[in-house]
């Protein structure tokens with residue numbers, strides 16, 4: 001069973017999940033910088049204490065709401081049920097599928113968006129290495145599937161637009177991977193303010209240092225090295241792969257880029273989310 005099939009099978013318990021007002025949801029389309037945001041948030045909540053942030057792997061500290069293990073033995077929900085609020089929860093669900101209790105409770109949500117070209121490249125390499133994900137097949141067809149919204153968690157376009165349209169109606173902080181890359185001190189400060197944490201500048205700087213790509217790649221509690229090789233084929237690619245803005249230029253042919261741009265302009269014209277493809 002793929003992750004998507006398991007999600008359908010166990011959907012009722014996700015939909016019925018009871019969030020507490022103190023819970024924080026980190027929402028993203030896959031490969032948008034979820035793990036990075038999670039690490040920043042944990043750094044803020046633990047006031048830059050690296051040891052505390054290394055108490056357990058990412059997926060244990062901040063469960064993945066709609067995910068169930070391939071053998072069905074554990075899931076985001078089973079982990080969350082034995083944790084007391086305040087909990088930090090990861091989701092890739094589009095805004096309309098977020099369990100109602102999050103909105104009823106007025107939970108804070110941090111949404112991170114990443115430009116779709118780097119997102120699809122990252123997703124492609126992830127699907128190459130993730131043995132429980134569908135085989136990605138050749139790149140040109142994979143890119144087409146992304147543009148048609150046929151990859152796991154659906155359309156990137158609907159996802160980023162959905163949260164963008166709701167950001168003022170709900171308690172959503174909308175951030176961008178490219179901004180975080182360009183000015184991490186500024187973005188980490190914004191996140192801390194959203195979480196109502198007053199931190200000295202030196203602590204913000206510590207958190208920025210703890211959450212650079214290279215620091216996280218070396219951190220066994222943040223780099224998914226706890227996932228066995230039977231699930232992550234590290235000979236194909238790595239979870240902490242490049243962590244850059246603009247790697248898409250190494251993957252898109254000139255023709256693919258023209259077609260992508262035209263499709264992008266058309267599909268995003270009703271909701272101009274300020275996405276940047278370079279910094």
Ligand code: PPS
Nearest residue numbers: 030031032033034035036122212213240241242243
């Ligand atoms: S997942 O599986 O959806 O939760 O993946 P996600 O964490 O959203 O995205 C993985 C990509 O984010 C990159 N990454 C980072 N970039 C910059 N800085 C930091 N600290 C960082 N941590 C993770 C990771 O390398 C993946 O991107 P690519 O382009 O594949 O390298």
